[in-house]
Amino acid sequence: MESCLDIFKIVIGPSSSRTVGPMRAACHFISLLREQETLPLIREIEIELYGALSLSRKCHNVDTALYLGLLGCQPENVDLRSHMTVIKRAENENKIELPLSDAGGITIKVKIIANHQAHPGHPYAMTFRARDDYFTVYEETWFSTGAGQVRKHGEPLTPSLPLRTVSPFEFSHAAQLLALCRRNGLSVAALMMKNELCRHSPQTLQNYLAQYGT
Numbered sequence: 716m717e718s719c720l721d722i723f724k725i726v727i728g729p730s731s732s733r734t735v736g737p738m739r740a741a742c743h744f745i746s747l748l749r750e751q752e753t754l755p756l757i758r759e760i761e762i763e764l765y766g767a768l769s770l771s772r773k774c775h776n777v778d779t780a781l782y783l784g785l786l787g788c789q790p791e792n793v794d795l796r797s798h799m800t801v802i803k804r805a806e807n808e809n810k811i812e813l814p815l816s817d818a819g820g821i822t823i824k825v826k827i828i829a830n831h832q833a834h835p836g837h838p839y840a841m842t843f844r845a846r847d848d849y850f851t852v853y854e855e856t857w858f859s860t861g862a863g864q865v866r867k868h869g870e871p872l873t874p875s876l877p878l879r880t881v882s883p884f885e886f887s888h889a890a891q892l893l894a895l896c897r898r899n900g901l902s903v904a905a906l907m908m909k910n911e912l913c914r915h916s917p918q919t920l921q922n923y924l925a926q927y928g929t
Contacts, residue, residue, distance in 0.1 A: 718914050732839050733768060733775035734790075736859025741784025743865065744843040744855055745813070753845070753852055755815060759824040760785065761844040766833035768841055768859070778806065778827055785811055785825070790863060834858075836868055882910040 748754040762781055764772060772778060782805045783793055805811045805825055814820050834840030837858035845853045856868035884899070884906050886892045896906055911920055
């Protein structure tokens with residue numbers, strides 16, 4: 716992580732790995748079904764939670780996160796209150812109403828399975844299966860890798876990253892940071908701001924940090 720924008724995030728809780736990750740994975744999965752134009756054919760979505768995700772399912776609101784993801788919600792800006800009716804029905808009837816592009820909608824059965832065995836690929840794993848009346852149409856396994864990030868099974872463990880931005884004040888530990896501050900007559904905040912301005916515009920930083928009440 717090079718920037719405060721990589722560290723500070725406003726997302727739904729209580730857990731980045733067990734709430735935000737499943738929500739993102741479900742959103743990715745439903746988005747793919749929409750892109751493939753197969754969503755109108757789907758009658759059931761089965762979600763199998765493995766290991767730690769299945770064991771902490773209730774206390775970390777994993778089910779709610781999955782329903783919100785299927786509704787296409789993003790953890791940064793989800794309005795939980797506006798979706799409570801749909802979520803309550805999903806919890807009570809195991810069904811979810813999803814909008815379609817033609818202004819209509821579709822009701823899909825949602826089946827969440829708790830598999831207490833760990834997945835060999837990752838401690839926080841979940842498999843999504845979309846079924847029509849007869850077959851499994853599409854299946855994906857996703858890993859919640861931490862800090863709200865997810866990775867699809869089969870993708871590289873470390874995807875290609877953009878070239879690293881060289882900062883005017885490079886440091887790797889606190890002693891170096893304080894020495895740079897003394898040498899350049901800068902506070903920690905002022906030095907970090909100069910580093911941030913190599914990556915982001917002043918307006919981008921101001922807008923992002925304003926969300927945290929700074």
